[in-house]
Amino acid sequence: MDEFRFELALCSYLESETGAIVARQLGGAVAEPGARIVDVVVLQPGTAFEKRARLSPKAIPTRAIESDVGAGQAVPRRNVFEGTSRGRRIVETAVEAGYFQLERRDGKDWVRATARYPDDWYDRLTAIENKPDLGSPGDLDDQITHDVALGLFDEVVLATASYVTRAHLNRLPEPVGVWQFDPETGERTVVREPSRLPVDDPGIEPTDRHPLRTDVAVVAPGEKRRKRLTIAERAYGKGWRPSLEAYPACAHADATGDCRPYCGQFGHVVDPGTDCGTDCPSFTPGSRPTCDPTEVRADRSPWIADPPGAVRKQAGLDRFIPREGDPGDERLSKSN
Structure with missing residues (x-):
């Protein structure tokens, strides 16, 4: 089975069995963003999850969350991120997500947050690397080593359809969990439980590999916290299913009950981006x-x-009147 079909089957299983937020293909590097893409991320809800869920179905930009824009006091838009072009894009994205709201006063735009952003809305982030066939591991060693050394995720897991031998386990860092997963039956066997990684400590991110050395960057705990928040937001906003526009407009195109793209002609789940088209x-x-x-x-x-x-x-x-069902913690007084 190809990795795409394996990956979607695993995502569907995790969504139905864990009650967690599951997402695919998210960045897992800090010093060099984009250098590491994690196959699957599982977000376990925290105590304030419902407040976050009621804010927006979309990802909220981390910089907007960390900005000085508050829930009860509007600020001039030109003061947000010093009015830079990147700052304007962040404000626009936050407005589209429903986290920021624009107001017009005396011919000028003002910005405020629609609610206080909740802390502790997610509890744990798990990174899963999919290798259906351990006979063709590809860059598995480098990918797993990167994740463990950086400690960006609370847990790291290898998921495979192959039979896992003692030799396979000995090649993996001790904290890495191992699952054997059958995408046809949806059966999962936990070969080894993952160990918690020190997400609050500095991390070591491999940045460049040479024959006799590996260049690394030390990632501070604060940088890791910011990246974890970004990953959590993107996981919440993105999910794991292709968008409806990605499904092929073909007479053979169908979908499984959990909405995985399926081809009636070939009789299996397909990747619309590579398998379908004219x-x-x-x-x-x-x-x-x-x-x-x-x-x-x-x-x-x-x-x-x-x-x-x-x-x-x-x-x-x-001063603003809270709307019924407002997820914000602040309760400002109503005007008469």
Whole structure:
């Protein structure tokens, strides 16, 4: 089985069995963003998860969360991120996510947060590296070593369909957990439990490998905390299913009950990005499957597709009336 089909089957299993947020293909590096892409990330909800879920179904930019824009006091937009072009994009993204709200006063834009961002909304982040066939491990050693040395995730797991031998286990760092997973039956065997990694300590990130040496960067705990928040937000906003637009408009296109793209002609789950299109000899123009990934995700996981939101109505220059169901912790007084 190819890695894409294996990966989606594992994501579906984890979503249904753990009650967690599951996402695919997220960045797992700090010093060199984009240098490490993690196959699957599992986010275990924390005590304040419901407050975060009620804020927005989309990812909220980390810089917007860490900014001085508060939930009860609007600030001039030009003062946010010093009015830089990157800052403007961050504000626009936060507005689209529903976390920031723009107001017009005396011909100028002001910005405020729609609610206080909740702490402790996620409890644990697990990184999963998929290698269905351990006979073709690829860059497994480098990938696993990177994750363990950096300690960005609470746990690191190797998932495989292969039979796991003692030799396989001896090649892996001790903290790495190992799962044997059958994507056809959905059966998972825990060969070795993962150990917790020191996410609050400095991490060592390999940045460049040479025949006789490996260059590394020391990543401070604060940098790791920020990256973990970014990963958590992207996991919440992205999920693991392809968007509906990615499904092929083909007469053979279908979807499984959990909304994985399926080809009726070949009889298995497919990767629309590489397996489908007019180059496929069996391609026949048609309509996309009726499966709605958003609806299915909301039904099968704690993610909320259409939360009540946290937008407040202006009651004065810097006082706002909370809307019923407001997830914010702040309760400002109502004006008469």
